[in-house]
Amino acid sequence: MKPTKKRNNRKPEKAQVCLRVNGEPVEVAFAPHKTLLEVLREDLALTGTKHGCELGECGCCAVLVDGRPVLSCLVLAVTLEGHEVVTVEGMAEGAKLHPLQEAFAELGAAQCGYCTPGFLLTAKVLLEETPQPSRERIKKALAGNICRCTGYIKIFQAVELAAARMAGKPAEPSKESIYGWR
Amino acid sequence: MGGANGAEQKDLRVIGKPHRKVDAASKVTGQTKYADDLVFPRMLYTKILRSTVPHGRILKLDASKAESYPGVKLVLLGKDLPIPYGALPVSEDEHPLAIGKVRMMGDPVAAVAAVDEDVATEALDLIDVEYELLPAISSIQAALDTPEPRIHEYGEFGNIHRRQVYEFGDVEAGFAEADFIREDITFYEGSTHLALEQHASVAQFGHDGKLTLWTCTQDPHYLHRSLAKVLGLPQNRVRVIATTNGGGFGGKCDPFAHEIIVSKLAMMTGRPVKICLTREEIFYCHRGRHPVLMSTKTGFKKDGAITAMHHRTILDGGAYGGHGVASTFYTGVLQPTTYQIKRYKFEAVRVFTNKAPCGPKRGHGTPQPRFAQEIQMDKIAEQLGLDPAEMRRKHLVPPNSLTVNWLRIGTMGLGKCIDKVVEGSNWRERFRKLPYGKGIGLACSGYMTGAGTPIYWNGMPHSGVQLKLDRSGGVTVFCGSTDIGQGSDSILAYIVAEVLGIDPFDIRVVTADTDLTPVDLGSYSSRVTLMTGNAAIQAAERAKQMLIQAVSAKLGVPADRLLFADRRVSDRENPEKGMTFVEAVWLAETQFGTLGTVGSYKPAAAPGKFKGAGVGPSPAYSYSAAVAEVEVNPETGIVVVPRVWIAHDIGQCINPVLAIGQIEGSVYMGLGEALMEEMTYRGNRKMVHKFPSFLEYKSPTTMEMCDVISYLIEDRDSNGPFGAKEAGQGPQLPVPPAIANAIYDAVGVRIDEVPITPDKVLKAIRAKAKGQEGRYGPTVFPHCDMPASIFVPTPEEGGDGKAVERQPVLA
Numbered sequence: 001m002k003p004t005k006k007r008n009n010r011k012p013e014k015a016q017v018c019l020r021v022n023g024e025p026v027e028v029a030f031a032p033h034k035t036l037l038e039v040l041r042e043d044l045a046l047t048g049t050k051h052g053c054e055l056g057e058c059g060c061c062a063v064l065v066d067g068r069p070v071l072s073c074l075v076l077a078v079t080l081e082g083h084e085v086v087t088v089e090g091m092a093e094g095a096k097l098h099p100l101q102e103a104f105a106e107l108g109a110a111q112c113g114y115c116t117p118g119f120l121l122t123a124k125v126l127l128e129e130t131p132q133p134s135r136e137r138i139k140k141a142l143a144g145n146i147c148r149c150t151g152y153i154k155i156f157q158a159v160e161l162a163a164a165r166m167a168g169k170p171a172e173p174s175k176e177s178i179y180g181w182r
Numbered sequence: 183m184g185g186a187n188g189a190e191q192k193d194l195r196v197i198g199k200p201h202r203k204v205d206a207a208s209k210v211t212g213q214t215k216y217a218d219d220l221v222f223p224r225m226l227y228t229k230i231l232r233s234t235v236p237h238g239r240i241l242k243l244d245a246s247k248a249e250s251y252p253g254v255k256l257v258l259l260g261k262d263l264p265i266p267y268g269a270l271p272v273s274e275d276e277h278p279l280a281i282g283k284v285r286m287m288g289d290p291v292a293a294v295a296a297v298d299e300d301v302a303t304e305a306l307d308l309i310d311v312e313y314e315l316l317p318a319i320s321s322i323q324a325a326l327d328t329p330e331p332r333i334h335e336y337g338e339f340g341n342i343h344r345r346q347v348y349e350f351g352d353v354e355a356g357f358a359e360a361d362f363i364r365e366d367i368t369f370y371e372g373s374t375h376l377a378l379e380q381h382a383s384v385a386q387f388g389h390d391g392k393l394t395l396w397t398c399t400q401d402p403h404y405l406h407r408s409l410a411k412v413l414g415l416p417q418n419r420v421r422v423i424a425t426t427n428g429g430g431f432g433g434k435c436d437p438f439a440h441e442i443i444v445s446k447l448a449m450m451t452g453r454p455v456k457i458c459l460t461r462e463e464i465f466y467c468h469r470g471r472h473p474v475l476m477s478t479k480t481g482f483k484k485d486g487a488i489t490a491m492h493h494r495t496i497l498d499g500g501a502y503g504g505h506g507v508a509s510t511f512y513t514g515v516l517q518p519t520t521y522q523i524k525r526y527k528f529e530a531v532r533v534f535t536n537k538a539p540c541g542p543k544r545g546h547g548t549p550q551p552r553f554a555q556e557i558q559m560d561k562i563a564e565q566l567g568l569d570p571a572e573m574r575r576k577h578l579v580p581p582n583s584l585t586v587n588w589l590r591i592g593t594m595g596l597g598k599c600i601d602k603v604v605e606g607s608n609w610r611e612r613f614r615k616l617p618y619g620k621g622i623g624l625a626c627s628g629y630m631t632g633a634g635t636p637i638y639w640n641g642m643p644h645s646g647v648q649l650k651l652d653r654s655g656g657v658t659v660f661c662g663s664t665d666i667g668q669g670s671d672s673i674l675a676y677i678v679a680e681v682l683g684i685d686p687f688d689i690r691v692v693t694a695d696t697d698l699t700p701v702d703l704g705s706y707s708s709r710v711t712l713m714t715g716n717a718a719i720q721a722a723e724r725a726k727q728m729l730i731q732a733v734s735a736k737l738g739v740p741a742d743r744l745l746f747a748d749r750r751v752s753d754r755e756n757p758e759k760g761m762t763f764v765e766a767v768w769l770a771e772t773q774f775g776t777l778g779t780v781g782s783y784k785p786a787a788a789p790g791k792f793k794g795a796g797v798g799p800s801p802a803y804s805y806s807a808a809v810a811e812v813e814v815n816p817e818t819g820i821v822v823v824p825r826v827w828i829a830h831d832i833g834q835c836i837n838p839v840l841a842i843g844q845i846e847g848s849v850y851m852g853l854g855e856a857l858m859e860e861m862t863y864r865g866n867r868k869m870v871h872k873f874p875s876f877l878e879y880k881s882p883t884t885m886e887m888c889d890v891i892s893y894l895i896e897d898r899d900s901n902g903p904f905g906a907k908e909a910g911q912g913p914q915l916p917v918p919p920a921i922a923n924a925i926y927d928a929v930g931v932r933i934d935e936v937p938i939t940p941d942k943v944l945k946a947i948r949a950k951a952k953g954q955e956g957r958y959g960p961t962v963f964p965h966c967d968m969p970a971s972i973f974v975p976t977p978e979e980g981g982d983g984k985a986v987e988r989q990p991v992l993a
Binding site for chain 1: 200202203205206207208209210211212213214215216218219221375376377378379380426427428429430431460461606666667668669838839840841842843845846847848849850851853875876877881883884885887889890891892893894
């Protein structure tokens with residue numbers, strides 16, 4: 001088990017980057033080898049973004065860069081000068097939760113909650129691009145996010161519920177999703 | 183204690199209704215703090231140097247270069263922590279850092295604390311280690327064949343960690359009564375928890391001599407004990423705070439080396455110390471599903487009644503004991519909870535190998551034997567020409583009975599579960615009637631709702647709750663239980679809210695902090711809802727009594743007429759007459775002083791009195807039945823599972839949406855184990871894990887997950903809070919055998935081991951096409967010398983649950 005990360009040059013050089021995070025301008029200085037994941041969590045204290053592998057395999061660390069979902073563990077933060085980043089902390093509008101957040105809370109789609117930020121942000125983009133996605137479309141959009149608790153079903157149902165509400169329908173969860181079949 | 187289980191079902195206001203979890207808002211907004219989210223001023227970071235050989239003596243270990251590397255504060259070695267530990271008192275065979283010898287690839291050898299993770303990682307390269315390689319043991323067979331060198335100096339002999347032999351009634355006499363006997367050999371591969379959160383811990387040692395450890399553990403109380411022991415601190419100087427677990431599934435039950443290491447480093451450096459393991463390291467920490475080889479010999483009558491079962495298991499334990507002795511029991515003790523077995527013999531062996539140690543994963547030791555038993559039931563039904571659903575239905579363990587091995591069964595809803603999935607899946611119209619390539623299969627299971635005995639022997643409660651009522655009308659619940667995502671914090675709020683007639687969100691929940699909360703043994707064995715729930719009911723009922731006394735005197739309403747509902751305490755017969763809950767709290771505080779109550783729960787004593795009878799008893803058993811539908815491509819061997827119907831006997835659901843979530847998650851994990859998940863090692867390459875990563879360790883994604891049709895069967899159990907039984911583990915158990923049975927229905931081949939990968943299916947299909955047996959699976963069960971049975975007469979035969987000298991078998 002060899003250490004994978006090496007940094008030979010240890011001069012105290014920091015990169016300085018200006019970007020927008022959750023709608024606000026941010027100026028941040030950090031060691032230039034740092035990933036967006038590390039800068040968000042360690043330099044901006046936005047620990048809502050999680051990590052499950054730091055290798056781009058689990059989807060936990062997904063955030064939005066210029067409105068697209070990216071795996072923040074694979075993005076070097078120095079490349080983000082002038083870009084727009086949205087994390088889970090930026091999903092709610094003030095005190096009002098995003099409809100996806102409401103639906104996830106309502107259906108217990110966040111069990112341990114660790115994969116939840118990645119799912120929420122990926123689903124947010126899905127619904128922006130495909131306001132009424134089919135179950136198949138939802139599965140494909142979320143295929144890069146792993147969840148070990150839910151079996152994904154409550155997540156699918158929550159995305160469908162949020163989609164219906166965002167289309168202005170007064171949707172409620174199906175009886176089966178809450179009580180099971182009778 | 184126990185038995186206190188609340189109101190009539192029709193009067194329930196909170197229980198049985200869907201509510202958000204108390205932590206839902208913080209989890210969907212990224213506010214929940216997991217261990218790696220914690221940061222303290224002057225915090226140091228730790229990296230661990232791990233063994234690069236599977237088995238070896240440490241000839242040289244020189245950390246001097248690392249110690250003088252800029253930014254390194256301390257290098258910790260095995261000699262700094264000489265006291266051994268382990269999850270169970272009977273197998274304390276681990277050291278936080280290797281002393282003299284390594285037993286597996288990834289064994290911790292040295293730890294560096296440095297100013298940042300990069301410096302710590304670089305310093306690991308400067309530590310000079312030399313090993314003398316020892317022969318490494320890679321499999322069950324190799325462990326049986328290779329007594330020397332021993333991986334551990336304790337255990338039975340050679341590399342055999344543990345042997346257990348129990349016989350309940352004379353099993354040979356049982357076989358003599360049978361019309362038919364069959365023996366099936368099956369194998370269940372190991373798999374890992376793969377919780378999304380990477381294990382992380384932060385320790386802080388104060389100048390007051392007190393240690394605090396924040397860590398993602400499922401069992402803070404047991405960790406508390408281990409930490410104090412290994413660090414040589416009095417327990418009252420150690421505080422463990424279990425941070426919200428980013429998934430557990432049993433993988434965070436053991437005390438871990440890294441938790442002890444950061445604690446020691448914090449003590450030695452006087453600074454906060456953090457560690458976060460890489461995903462690769464977590465694969466080597468493991469403690470997941472044991473690979474188990476099984477032989478199940480069953481004698482049965484023409485109608486499928488089981489006259490005798492002789493069930494043998496061999497577990498590949500990996501490099502350490504961990505919970506392994508308990509896991510070994512669990513590969514046999516719960517077999518008799520579903521169908522009546524007249525006489526039962528159970529033999530189990532656990533061996534050491536030079537691989538990541540195994541332990542508890544969802545279902546702890548029972549998915550393997552359930553797989554063996556349930557695919558055999560399918561074969562028995564086939565042999566007898568009976569419908570496998572009806573045959574099972576006919577021989578169920580009756581409610582309120584003792585099993586052959588002295589387990590006390592209370593409510594037993596398996597019959598209703600079978601009926602539901604048979605009806606829902608249209609079983610009768612489809613079983614053995616679908617076109618080639620499509621199939622349907624059924625399997626059942628039973629599981630416990632909490633282990634009846636704690637890990638270390640004591641007579642104290644298994645769960646404690648303290649309640650504080652304050653003048654705001656708020657109530658705070660303190661409990662040592664640990665939320666691993668299943669919703670245990672929320673369960674406390676729902677239960678207290680139900681008893682006191684307030685809203686769950688009026689309640690604050692403080693949990694999993696050994697300084698602040700009374701002991702709860704932890705999130706394992708599906709015990710939390712039942713045990714904390716009963717303790718919470720007792721505490722809340724005691725608080726309610728104080729309010730009743732005060733309100734009854736004030737209003738002149740008899741105590742038994744007071745109703746607690748909608749944040750009011752009022753006269754049931756004249757609802758206008760009453761007061762708000764806050765006013766009631768003020769009245770009571772005026773009368774009694776500061777308001778606080780406690781509640782405790784301890785399971786009743788087990789009926790079995792023989793040595794080893796402590797594993798298996800539970801206050802209540804849950805039951806599940808599943809029907810899986812499969813599509814098998816006979817050209818590629820690829821198995822797709824479009825749908826699973828599953829019915830779960832939950833007693834009473836506390837919150838249906840969470841219960842359904844547990845069932846769906848269980849089906850998911852069962853699907854993964856059935857079709858793809860496996861811990862495999864490159865035997866010829868020093869037992870390196872074949873794929874210690876999320877990408878290559880295959881687990882179901884959204885694309886593989888099946889539809890799940892869940893049914894909740896409610897039949898309130900008198901031992902459960904409001905009648906509740908577990909839902910977190912049991913529903914996983916029937917899924918792998920249901921899938922295996924469905925594959926037989928689809929293509930006529932038996933795959934007697936998991937994971938059922940396409941190559942195995944193809945091999946069996948091709949063998950069948952050549953006129954050979956259409957089967958893939960183990961054919962030989964290896965020999966191991968076993969001690970004489972602990973012989974216990976069955977309850978039917980009389981006796982008092984004690985072991986006896988064996989009577990000679992009558993000719």
